[in-house]
Structures are given as structure tokens and as C-alpha cells.
Amino acid sequence: MSDLITPATAVRSGGSPSATTPETTGQAQAPSTQTEHAQLQISPAPASPWRRFMACVYEGIILFGVVFFFGYGFSALTQYRGEPGALHTAFQLFMFAVLGAYFGWFWSNGRWTLPMKTIGVKLVRSTAPDPARPESIVTLPRALWRYTVASCFFWGGLALVYFSSPVVLLLWLLPFAWSIIDKRRRTLYDILSGTLLVRHDAVSGRKSRFLP
Secondary structure (H helix, E strand, C coil): CCCCCCHHHHHHCCCCCCCCCHHHHHHHHHHHHHHHHHHHCCCCCECCHHHHHHHHHHHHHHHHHHHHHHHHHHHHHHCCCCCCCHHHHHHHHHHHHHHHHHHHHHHCCCCCCHHHHHHCEEEEECCCCCCCCHHHCCCHHHHHHHHHHHHHHHHHHHHHHHHCCHHHHHHHHHHHHHHHHCCCCCCHHHHHHCEEEEECCCCCCCCCCCCC
16 A cells, blocks of 8 residues: 555654644635735725815816916917907817816816815725726726716806896706715716716825814
């Protein structure tokens, strides 16, 4: 018969049992399992209305330079001086496309604008709010759709206020103020576009002392 060396035989003969015993394997896998479980429990908190408002204010400062640069370029090339007509309509469509390219680029594929990075917010899909997961990434068509819906609420509401009554201003604020009563802090255009604005500073380990 051939000699069979078992862990017990190896101990009696002065050796040591194999390192790949079930107990050792379980101990080696335990830290990895605990780490994966902790990662699954990470769920970024939605951005508060105040944090969202501060991001919008900062974004407005950046967009002032963007609008001025491209608006001046359009006026210089076409000699547009603000008079009504076809050129006025072309100017409005051009600026709408410029802003659409800006937001479409920075809202999609995991990117974010400078104000969003500074304030600590990031746009993700509402069905996968964890920015660390690939399925949370907002695609370019979804980002453009969010921009279109938000623009309709913003400019359409301003048009109603201008042509009707200042009382309509309350309705103009409704799509944006909806984030105050929504449990996930979503605006109406977030709901329609399937997106969610989450805090990203908490995920990266950087917390702000001034913004909730």
C-alpha cells in the first residue's frame, strides 16, 4: 500500500498541517467579505436644497462668462445688435445649443462642472444612486433630456410671469422647490429625466462644515 500523509500524521512526525485547511481558508476570506459588505452599504445622501441652491449660484457665475464669450462671438460674426427678426431667433437657438452642449457634456459619463465639484454634488441615475457603480452614470441623451426639461420649466415659467402676472412666479418656483418636499430631494425635472443629485463629498471622504 502507498503511504498516505494526513494532517494528523504530519503533526505527529514533527511537521505542520497544510495551510489550505477549511478553517484557514475561511479566516483568509473573512476580511474580503466584510470589505465588500461595507462597500455595498455605502449609499450617498441626496443633495440638500441649500447645497443645490449654492451650486446653482456658483454655476450662474461660470455661465456668465460662457454666455458672454459665445454671445460676443455670434454678434461679431453676424453683426447682430439685438434687433428683432430672424437673426434674433437664430441667436436664441445658438445660445440654447451652447448651453445644451455645456450641460450635456458635464452631466454625462461621470463628469461634473467646476461648481458641482466644489460644492460636492454629482448627477447620477435615480435607479442607481451610488456614483461608484457603473450603472449610475448618466448617458449623454439622458443629460440632454434633463437640460431640455429644465429649460422648459425655467424659460417657460419666466415667459408666463412676463406675459401674465407676478403671482405666476410661485408656479415658476414649483419645479425647483419640489426638492424640499420630495423624500429623495428630486426636482420635477429630475423626476421626469430619471436623475438624482447626490452628495459626493461624503463618498470621497471629504465633508463640508458649511453645507448640509
